Amino acid sequence: MVRLTALMTAAVVALAACQPATPTAGTDGKPLSKVYKIGRNDAGKLQFRMLDSVNALRQAQGVAPVTLNPKLNAAAATHSRDMAAQNRPWHFGSDGSSPIDRVQRVGYTGQLVGENISESYETELETLGAWIEQPDTRRTIMSANAQDMGFSWHQESNGKIWWTMIMGNPSSTPLIPSANPSASRLVPDRVDNPEDTATDEQAETIVGTTG
Numbered sequence: 073m074v075r076l077t078a079l080m081t082a083a084v085v086a087l088a089a090c091q092p093a094t095p096t097a098g099t100d101g102k103p104l105s106k107v108y109k110i111g112r113n114d115a116g117k118l119q120f121r122m123l124d125s126v127n128a129l130r131q132a133q134g135v136a137p138v139t140l141n142p143k144l145n146a147a148a149a150t151h152s153r154d155m156a157a158q159n160r161p162w163h164f165g166s167d168g169s170s171p172i173d174r175v176q177r178v179g180y181t182g183q184l185v186g187e188n189i190s191e192s193y194e195t196e197l198e199t200l201g202a203w204i205e206q207p208d209t210r211r212t213i214m215s216a217n218a219q220d221m222g223f224s225w226h227q228e229s230n231g232k233i234w235w236t237m238i239m240g241n242p243s244s245t246p247l248i249p250s251a252n253p254s255a256s257r258l259v260p261d262r263v264d265n266p267e268d269t270a271t272d273e274q275a276e277t278i279v280g281t282t283g
Contacts, residue, residue, distance in 0.1 A: 107231035108195050115224075119145065122196050122223045122237075126213055129204065135216055141240065143178040144222020148236035150174060151189070152226040155234045161191040175240060182220065182242035186212030190235040196225075199235050217241050 110118065119140055127137040151174060154165050163171055171187040188209045190199050203209035212218070218239035226234045 107193060109231060110225065110227050118196050119223050122200065123221060125197055125200055126221065130214060133214060135214055138218050138221040138239065141220035141222055143180040144175065144220055144238045144240055145224050146178045147174040147180065148222040148238050149224035152224055152234040152236045155189065156226045156228060161189055161234065163187060163189065175238065180240060182240045185215050185218045185239040185241055188212050188237040192233060193231050196235065212239050215239060
């Protein structure tokens, strides 16, 4: 398991290295604040970068690739905006909706496999690296049941990003028999300084109960 995690981490690091370099110093020679800004037209680029990275990890373990699903992308975008409005990284909407409710509302007729969320100032690949290090969030990403992926975010003016990844299966056969999901949370100390991204990471996964 240690070797498996190390291989996955190495793969994410290699993929992250392919991202465009960000200047580390301004014209005055002073260090720039490390805020990752997402452009208005970057949605497709980020979604496919995440898709390729997830599939590289899955392929390395002999797991079939997933495909981007526009309906799950929409559900992920809705929840990212809602988390920002609530200022709370969790799986339930301001109207009490669950992840299952949200995928149904966008017209996804398959089954929810899992949802990962994060509140951070980190890039999408750094966030993936944090998710892959944790058993619960890694399980969602690497699930053999997953065939569809939704991925989106909401970025605040200060640079904070609310990330949401949703994995689904188009099968009409229920994979999650219970509508009352159990959530496993990873919530370290909150840090409001954008430069302290490592300790600001918050990641969660949600899975269905079996009873």
